Amino acid sequence: xxxxxxxxxxxxxxRKYIWISISVVMIVIGVVSLFLKGVNMGIEFSGxxxxxxxxxxxxxxxxxxxxxxxxGLGKAQIQQIKDQENEIMIRMPLIAEKGESAxxxxxxxxxxxxxxxxxxxxxxxxxxxxxxxxxxxxxxPGIGEDRASDLAEAILKYRDDHAGIIKxxxxxxxxxxxxxxxxxxxxxxxxxxxxxxxxIEFIGPVVAxxxxxxxxxxxxxxxxxxxxxxxxxxxxxxxxxAIIALFHxxxxxxxxxxxxGKEFNLPVVASFLTLVGYSVNDTIVVFDRIRENMRLKxxxxxxxxxxxxxxxxxxxxxxxSMLTWxxxxxxxxxxxxxxxxxxxxxxxxxxxxxxxxIYIASPILIVWKEIFxxxx
Numbered sequence: 001x002x003x004x005x006x007x008x009x010x011x012x013x014x015r016k017y018i019w020i021s022i023s024v025v026m027i028v029i030g031v032v033s034l035f036l037k038g039v040n041m042g043i044e045f046s047g048x049x050x051x052x053x054x055x056x057x058x059x060x061x062x063x064x065x066x067x068x069x070x071x072g073l074g075k076a077q078i079q080q081i082k083d084q085e086n087e088i089m090i091r092m093p094l095i096a097e098k099g100e101s102a103x104x105x106x107x108x109x110x111x112x113x114x115x116x117x118x119x120x121x122x123x124x125x126x127x128x129x130x131x132x133x134x135x136x137x138x139x140x141p142g143i144g145e146d147r148a149s150d151l152a153e154a155i156l157k158y159r160d161d162h163a164g165i166i167k168x169x170x171x172x173x174x175x176x177x178x179x180x181x182x183x184x185x186x187x188x189x190x191x192x193x194x195x196x197x198x199x200i201e202f203i204g205p206v207v208a209x210x211x212x213x214x215x216x217x218x219x220x221x222x223x224x225x226x227x228x229x230x231x232x233x234x235x236x237x238x239x240x241x242a243i244i245a246l247f248h249x250x251x252x253x254x255x256x257x258x259x260x261g262k263e264f265n266l267p268v269v270a271s272f273l274t275l276v277g278y279s280v281n282d283t284i285v286v287f288d289r290i291r292e293n294m295r296l297k298x299x300x301x302x303x304x305x306x307x308x309x310x311x312x313x314x315x316x317x318x319x320x321s322m323l324t325w326x327x328x329x330x331x332x333x334x335x336x337x338x339x340x341x342x343x344x345x346x347x348x349x350x351x352x353x354x355x356x357x358i359y360i361a362s363p364i365l366i367v368w369k370e371i372f373x374x375x376x
Contacts, residue, residue: 008311012358013303013366019359023248030255039258042265043201045215047208048093049101052199053109054164055086064088064109071108081337087198102200109195117191124193125166125186130156140185151177164196215269222276223247230280234287237372241364242283245356249279253348262341271345278324278346279353282317283361289313290365302369306362321354 043050061078068076073092081087092101106127107115118124123132130152137148154175159166169187172178203211223246230239253275257264289309297305328350332343 006315008314009307010311010314011307012310013307013363016359016363016366019355020363023252023356023360027248027251027255030252030258033255033258037258037261039254039264040261041212042263042268043091043203044266045208045212045264046093047203048091049105050089050091050199050201051102051105051197052081052087052089053106053195054084054198055088055195056165056167057194058086059088061088064090067108068105071104073105073108076105084337102202106197110193114191114193121189123190125155125190126159126164126193126196128190136186136189137182139189140182143182147177151175151182154178159196164198166192168192211266215266218269219250219272219276222273226276226280230284230287233284234291237365237368238287241361241368242280242287244364245283245361246276246279248356248360249275249349249352252352253345256348257341257345260344262344265341267339267342268345271342271349275345275349275353278350279356282320282353283357285316286310286313286357286362290362303366306366310358310362317354317357321350325350 061080064078065074065076068074068078068090075093077091079089079091081089090105092105107118110118114124123136125133130149133152133155134148137143137151138145140148143151154177155166155172158172158175162171166172169183169192172186173180173183223243226246227239227243230242250272253272257268262268286309289312290306293300293305293309293312297308300308325347328343328346331339332347335343
């Protein structure tokens with residue numbers, strides 16, 4: 001096996017209480033943030049309507065907030081999407097049914113001339129779905145259902161290929177099945193709004209608490225399962241040390257999640273479960289080496305034996321963590337807005353998990369031995 005560190009003799013346990021104190025401070029800061037600031041719950045857990053919109057021209061958050069406020073939507077959360085030009089996300093708490101809430105948001109963003117076109121029965125080709133476009137095209141004499149359907153799909157594909165925005169009817173003249181007569185017919189019955197809808201999500205008042213409870217059960221269940229597994233494989237104190245280290249990792253990561261205001265959604269639950277698995281795996285590698293050395297070096301001072309074991313596994317720990325971290329860094333910086341919270345948990349969790357297997361789980365074994373076995 002490749003080794004970055006050979007025959008190291010680092011005294012990891014010599015300053016264990018300093019590192020434990022640092023961990024306690026970080027946990028306290030995180031818990032305070034959780035109490036004061038809370039966690040930015042995603043639409044899956046808080047319920048409500050989330051609309052992601054792309055504007056043709058840049059709009060400021062304040063301008064959008066003013067428009068929503070005039071329609072009584074002042075509680076909406078507005079967020080600009082990084083790395084996506086002119087895109088914003090609007091999140092509304094539960095106040096109405098899906099269609100009503102989303103439609104109210106979209107109407108509030110239109111100017112008076114566009115609202116008048118909507119009232120006159122024209123469709124917005126930057127928002128309309130296939131059925132709406134097909135319904136308009138079906139009124140063209142002799143077009144037929146199949147041709148209208150194919151043309152509607154062609155318009156949507158062109159729109160998707162151009163970031164959801166069509167600026168002018170001239171852009172559609174070369175579409176399959178499109179003729180000048182049909183283009184003129186469609187132009188008279190439609191218009192092109194200032195924005196397109198990239199995504200609409202709605203979670204009702206019943207589903208949101210159910211998803212939240214299941215997510216908490218999944219994380220709690222994984223922790224209990226890990227405790228039982230390590231308890232059976234080793235002894236109770238080993239399982240307890242691993243679980244305390246896991247709680248340490250989860251609390252610090254969750255605290256930083258709160259401080260940085262990352263969105264807590266279903267993929268983030270998956271990332272926390274991944275963190276639990278990664279952290280306990282790293283801890284077990286160290287524990288295995290400690291237990292092996294306990295058989296090989298009978299009578300050796302327990303703290304020195306732990307130092308020896310950690311030094312022996314140091315290369316494996318660093319190489320594994322660094323390689324995993326490289327992948328996570330790529331996800332964090334290049335994965336886009338949706339996957340960023342997922343990558344953030346692993347970005348922090350891998351560092352904290354590696355650290356805790358050395359400076360949290362192992363010192364607990366020493367403390368346990370000193371308290372319950374009465375010797376060092």
